[in-house]
Structure formats: structure tokens, C-alpha cells
Amino acid sequence: MFYLIGAGGHAKVILEILEDQMELIGGLVDTNNTITQLLDYPVTKGLEDIYRIEEDKVIVSIGANHIRKIITDRSKNKYRYGRLVHSKAIVSSRSSIGVGTVIMPGVVINTGVSIGEHCIINTSTSIDHDCYVGDFAHLSPNSTLAGNVQVGEGAHIGIGASIIPGIKIGKWATIGAGAVIIRDVPDFAVVIGVPGKVIRYNNTYGE
Incomplete structure (x- = not known):
């Protein structure tokens, strides 16, 4: 199962790639509390609330390069990232x-x-x-x-x-x-x- 960090326009494209690959989608997280759903998928505030199993994978679905680096630097060895x-x-x-x-x-x-x-x-x-x-x-x-x-x-x-x-x-x-x-x-x-x-x-x- 995949989880996405970021629920903006870039995440929409990634969601459709996941659908194309017939991957299970557990949900998304975003710091913007006004976003509760993207396409047909729930958006929550904290990944820890939904990321449970070591086999699950995460993608940082944010277009800004420096933000992807900041997020992944802060979460080293915390999540299993997919491609x-x-x-x-x-x-x-x-x-x-x-x-x-x-x-x-x-x-x-x-x-x-x-x-x-x-x-x-x-x-x-x-x-x-x-x-x-x-x-x-x-x-x-x-x-x-x-x-x-x-x-x-x-x-x-x-x-x-x-x-x-x-x-x-x-x-x-x-x-x-x-x-x-x-x-x-x-x-x-x-x-x-x-x-x-x-x-x-x-x-x-x-x-």
C-alpha cells in the first residue's frame, strides 16, 4: 500500500500513476487542514495516523525540490519509500x-x-x-x-x-x-x- 506526503496538484498525477499500476492507496497527508480529500482519497494531517506496516511505501508528492529534501532528511529511516x-x-x-x-x-x-x-x-x-x-x-x-x-x-x-x-x-x-x-x-x-x-x-x- 502507498501513502503520499503532499496533497496538491503534483499528488493528483501520482495518484493516477498508482491507479495505472493498480497499487493500493492508503491515503495522503498534508499540513493544510482545509484539504480533507484529493480525487477519491482521504487526506489527514499526520502520516503516523495511517502508516502502520513496514511493507507500506511512501512517496513525497510535492513538486518543490527543496521541500522534498527537507522532508526526507527529517524522516531518514522512518519510512520505506517506493518508486x-x-x-x-x-x-x-x-x-x-x-x-x-x-x-x-x-x-x-x-x-x-x-x-x-x-x-x-x-x-x-x-x-x-x-x-x-x-x-x-x-x-x-x-x-x-x-x-x-x-x-x-x-x-x-x-x-x-x-x-x-x-x-x-x-x-x-x-x-x-x-x-x-x-x-x-x-x-x-x-x-x-x-x-x-x-x-x-x-x-x-x-x-
Whole structure:
């Protein structure tokens, strides 16, 4: 059985992946007391109220990368995290996917790819051979990684962004929507445009 931490829009998509995989859904938790139900599932305030069995699995269903990290850092060894792959994703058997990571429909992940823990690989993302995606990263819909790209911890790749082969994206960097990345991106950098240019730097955790 799966439980979700977070009951916003991102959680709706994860609930439908669970339904697609015919997984049992125990419920969700959220600190917003006004949310009592999402789709057809109950929302409570504390996971401890409903998470009972060691075999049960948890997904942090929150889109903000830094919040997923904060929650999982605070709950180390407390929960058993699952991973989810939609049936309409194409994932090479020679790739690896960390716990807590969610792969949305239309995604293509080719051979030799390594994806870390608690990542979001969003709708119709394309990840080519031998790429590495660090923990807590988010690859937005229709983003494209060519071969041998490295994406650092907590980085956010915007909608429709394209990254040429061999590029390194630093940790907690932000790549703007539609950007074309042809040079390595430093840690915490915010990059926009074609070709991508650094316009400023994020604070800790990409905020």
C-alpha cells in the first residue's frame, strides 16, 4: 500500500500513476487542514495516523525540490519509500531509478541512465544514454537530455529545455523553460535563453 506526503496538484498525477499500476492507496497527508480529500482519497494531517506496516511505501508528492529534501532528511529511516513508473513510460532495463522517484507518462529513458532518489521525471521527458540525474532533481515536461549529461542534486530543468551531449548541470541550478544549454552550468545558477546564459544565482536548495 502507498501513502503520499503532499496533497496538491503534483499528488493528483501520482495518484493516477498508482491507479495505472493498480497499487493500493492508503491515503495522503498534508499540513493544510482545509484539504480533507484529493480525487477519491482521504487526506489527514499526520502520516503516523495511517502508516502502520513496514511493507507500506511512501512517496513525497510535492513538486518543490527543496521541500522534498527537507522532508526526507527529517524522516531518514522512518519510512520505506517506493518508486513509480507509469506504464506508458519507456525505461531501459539497463538504467537505474532511485527510491522516491516518479516517472510520468511519455518519458523515454535510454540505456546506462542513472536517476537518483526522490526525483521527478515529468511528462514526455527524454533522457538519452549514460546520463546521470542527481537526487531531488526535477526534469519538467518535454525537457530533453542528450547523451552523457550530468544533472546535479536538486536541479530543476524547465519545460522544453534542451541540453546537448556531455554537459554538466550544477546542483540546485535552475534551467529556464525552452533554454538550450551548450555549456556547463555552475552550482545554484539560474540560466535562461538560447543559448543559455546565467542571469543570477539561487540561494541554498535552489530557492
